[in-house]
Amino acid sequence: MKKNFKVTYIVVGVVILLILLIFGGRMFLVIDPGERGVIFRPYTSGLDKENIYGEGFHIIAPWNQMFVYNVREQQREETMDVLDKNGLSINMDVTVRFNPLFVKIGYLHEQFGVNFVNVLVIPEVRSSVRQVAGRFTAEEIYSTKRSEVEQSIISETRNVLGANFIDMRALLIRSINLPDQIKQAIELKLGTEQEALAYQFRLQREESEAERRRIEAEGIANYNRIINASLTDQILLQRGIEATTSLAESPNSKVVIIGSGESGLPLILGGN
Numbered sequence: 001m002k003k004n005f006k007v008t009y010i011v012v013g014v015v016i017l018l019i020l021l022i023f024g025g026r027m028f029l030v031i032d033p034g035e036r037g038v039i040f041r042p043y044t045s046g047l048d049k050e051n052i053y054g055e056g057f058h059i060i061a062p063w064n065q066m067f068v069y070n071v072r073e074q075q076r077e078e079t080m081d082v083l084d085k086n087g088l089s090i091n092m093d094v095t096v097r098f099n100p101l102f103v104k105i106g107y108l109h110e111q112f113g114v115n116f117v118n119v120l121v122i123p124e125v126r127s128s129v130r131q132v133a134g135r136f137t138a139e140e141i142y143s144t145k146r147s148e149v150e151q152s153i154i155s156e157t158r159n160v161l162g163a164n165f166i167d168m169r170a171l172l173i174r175s176i177n178l179p180d181q182i183k184q185a186i187e188l189k190l191g192t193e194q195e196a197l198a199y200q201f202r203l204q205r206e207e208s209e210a211e212r213r214r215i216e217a218e219g220i221a222n223y224n225r226i227i228n229a230s231l232t233d234q235i236l237l238q239r240g241i242e243a244t245t246s247l248a249e250s251p252n253s254k255v256v257i258i259g260s261g262e263s264g265l266p267l268i269l270g271g272n
Contacts, residue, residue, distance in 0.1 A: 027062050031055045034072040036102040038109050040065045049106025067109055071102040073169055076117065080126055082133040090138055091177040096125050096157070097169040104165035111164070120164055125171070128157040142176050149173075 031037050037053035040046065041064050053066065060066055075097045082090050098121060100108055112120045132152045133141060141149050150173050158168045 028057070028059055029066055029068075030057050031068055034070060035068050036071050036105055037066045037068045038106045040067065047106060047110055049110060052103060052105060067114060069100055069102070069105045069109070069114065071100055071105070073097055073099045074117070076122060076125075077174075078122060078125060080129060082130045084133055084138045084141060085136055086138070088138045089179075090133060090141060092129060092133070093174040093177075094125065094129060094153075095170075095172045095174055096121070097171075098161065098166050099169065101165045101167055108165040116166075121161065121166060124160050124164075125157055128153050128160065132156060138178055142178055146173075146176070 029037075031053060033055050035055060037058070039048050039051070039053065039060060041048065041061075043063060058066070075095060077093065077095045079091065079093050082092055084090055100116065108116055132149060135152075136145060136149055140146075150171075153173070154168075154171045157171055161168045
């Protein structure tokens with residue numbers, strides 16, 4: 001009897017060992033830092049989109065499947081040819097930084113799967129760049145409205161990715177390459193415009209200076225007219241009396257000639 005029990009234990013142990021060897025890779029798993037998992041139960045509830053598995057050791061039934069997602073910030077660089085408003089071909093280098101919203105990876109997996117970067121992120125970035133570029137001319141994209149173009153691409157890409165459970169952290173236009181002839185024509189035009197603006201500025205500055213001088217001259221002329229109009233004989237006589245009194249009170253030695261001049265004021269010839 002005891003021998004039969006031993007045989008039974010051995011058989012059970014062997015079976016358990018075989019199960020562990022065969023299904024151990026599916027039953028025991030470790031989710032690393034920066035990763036999250038979503039479980040699929042094919043024989044019961046299907047894809048569990050609400051319960052997200054965090055980092056650490058986990059045990060699941062061998063018939064279930066855990067899909068592990070990297071939720072760290074990721075970066076992709078894309079080089080693409082786009083058409084401007086006039087149909088001119090432009091080559092653009094774009095860098096996008098993003099990460100999946102880890103609390104929503106169940107929904108992300110349901111719609112796009114683990115290959116979401118190539119299925120969702122890159123196509124949407126390319127689509128946004130092309131749509132925005134098609135609303136501007138090559139000159140605007142290359143120089144005059146480059147910041148506006150970049151902001152439009154960022155805004156539209158962030159909106160579409162955000163609606164699909166992706167947090168876009170940044171999007172940068174690294175370079176914009178035009179055909180040499182177009183690039184030279186744009187640079188020549190910009191240089192000419194800058195020269196014209198500088199010349200216009202000089203003209204405005206000279207006009208402002210001329211206006212300032214005219215106003216200053218008018219002010220001096222008005223002042224002189226007012227002074228001349230106010231200098232009557234009585235006022236001049238009063239000023240002479242005041243000046244004579246001031247000189248007379250001075251402690252310096254002086255020579256006084258009384259009764260000289262049409263006004264009858266004394267002449268005081270200064271000494272020391």
